[in-house]
Amino acid sequence: MTSIRTQAETHLPAQPSEKRPFLRDAWYAAGFASELSGGALVGRRILDDPILLYRDEDGTAVAIGDRCPHRFAPLHKGRLESGIVRCGYHGLGFDRTGHCVLNPHGSLAATSTLSVPTYRLVEHGELLWIWMGTPDTADEALLPRYDSLDPQRFFMGTGYLHGNAHYELMSDNILDLSHIEFLHPALGTDAVSRAKVEVASNGDSVVTTRRMIGEVLPPRLAHVYQSGDTVVNRTMQVTWQAPANMLLTVTIEPTDGSGEWVRGSSTLHLFTPETQHSTHYFYVASMLRDSATQELTTAFLDALGRAFVSEDKAMIDAQQAMLGDDDIMDLRPGLLAIDKAAVLARRTLDRLVAAQAGKVGASTA
Numbered sequence: 001m002t003s004i005r006t007q008a009e010t011h012l013p014a015q016p017s018e019k020r021p022f023l024r025d026a027w028y029a030a031g032f033a034s035e036l037s038g039g040a041l042v043g044r045r046i047l048d049d050p051i052l053l054y055r056d057e058d059g060t061a062v063a064i065g066d067r068c069p070h071r072f073a074p075l076h077k078g079r080l081e082s083g084i085v086r087c088g089y090h091g092l093g094f095d096r097t098g099h100c101v102l103n104p105h106g107s108l109a110a111t112s113t114l115s116v117p118t119y120r121l122v123e124h125g126e127l128l129w130i131w132m133g134t135p136d137t138a139d140e141a142l143l144p145r146y147d148s149l150d151p152q153r154f155f156m157g158t159g160y161l162h163g164n165a166h167y168e169l170m171s172d173n174i175l176d177l178s179h180i181e182f183l184h185p186a187l188g189t190d191a192v193s194r195a196k197v198e199v200a201s202n203g204d205s206v207v208t209t210r211r212m213i214g215e216v217l218p219p220r221l222a223h224v225y226q227s228g229d230t231v232v233n234r235t236m237q238v239t240w241q242a243p244a245n246m247l248l249t250v251t252i253e254p255t256d257g258s259g260e261w262v263r264g265s266s267t268l269h270l271f272t273p274e275t276q277h278s279t280h281y282f283y284v285a286s287m288l289r290d291s292a293t294q295e296l297t298t299a300f301l302d303a304l305g306r307a308f309v310s311e312d313k314a315m316i317d318a319q320q321a322m323l324g325d326d327d328i329m330d331l332r333p334g335l336l337a338i339d340k341a342a343v344l345a346r347r348t349l350d351r352l353v354a355a356q357a358g359k360v361g362a363s364t365a
Contacts, residue, residue: 023352027131027144033123033128035128043066064098068087070087070090083095126156126158148247169319172339175342186307201348206240214233225263226263267285
């Protein structure tokens with residue numbers, strides 16, 4: 001049975017916050033495959049590691065450290081030559097194994113010990129997934145796979161947002177969609193707070209389902225789902241997978257239960273920590289080809305993008321600024337029933353991080 005503190009139990013002195021460790025033995029979204037075209041060198045900080053993404057000569061997507069071991073210049077400021085990354089500062093060259101294989105200033109022996117870290121990177125559809133633990137421990141069985149990324153079945157659109165907040169705050173935001181009635185008036189109605197909500201956990205995932213009965217969708221959503229002023233039932237289901245990969249599915253159908261028509265959408269919300277206080281937010285909006293068009297999918301993506309940038313980001317960035325260096329749970333927040341999914345996700349993540357620490361401790365004993 002899940003236990004969540006009541007508000008009365010939260011009025012206790014906050015304890016000093018410690019840096020919250022990242023889960024490294026996990027897959028994170030590193031970017032979109034389309035970013036690596038034309039010999040691009042993409043520098044991206046992930047879990048506070050400077051990482052370089054590029055394509056090798058054979059087209060394979062590669063991830064290595066972005067910091068040149070000579071003078072610590074960013075390698076993404078250099079150039080790619082025949083699969084070799086040339087540092088833009090002094091011209092040292094590194095291959096996909098991370099080793100220095102080119103030294104224009106003398107013998108290669110002088111730089112034979114220079115290298116950068118390597119990371120396991122997998123390209124799946126439009127997404128690049130990175131394993132932030134030791135490469136040889138990468139478990140592809142844990143790689144997130146989503147049917148909504150199938151271009152044969154779905155129209156799709158992608159987006160990116162940089163958040164100035166801890167990634168778990170951004171996960172909390174999607175796990176508790178009660179906020180859309182208040183933060184996103186163009187996307188929610190009072191049916192949201194009246195909705196029946198179910199929350200369940202299963203292994204390393206949490207699923208929360210919210211059912212709005214008898215709702216007239218706001219005009220922007222009514223256009224996307226082609227519902228007009230019809231009274232509909234709307235179901236929103238969020239599936240969270242550790243560490244912070246989420247699928248939000250929305251189903252719209254008539255209130256009479258006839259099943260005469262059913263429309264919906266799927267949105268991937270993928271949160272990748274940049275630092276303790278900043279996050280990469282990759283999202284993919286999808287709509288079934290047999291009930292939507294690319295135009296409607298683009299309109300849906302645009303509606304989401306506006307909400308994310310002007311409303312979600314503004315609020316969560318301000319929330320992080322208010323928290324400062326404190327972790328929200330260390331401050332003993334006044335938790336409500338609507339926080340159940342977020343609390344379960346945090347507990348799951350804590351368990352996985354503790355297990356990871358145990359493995360590290362055992363290996364060094």
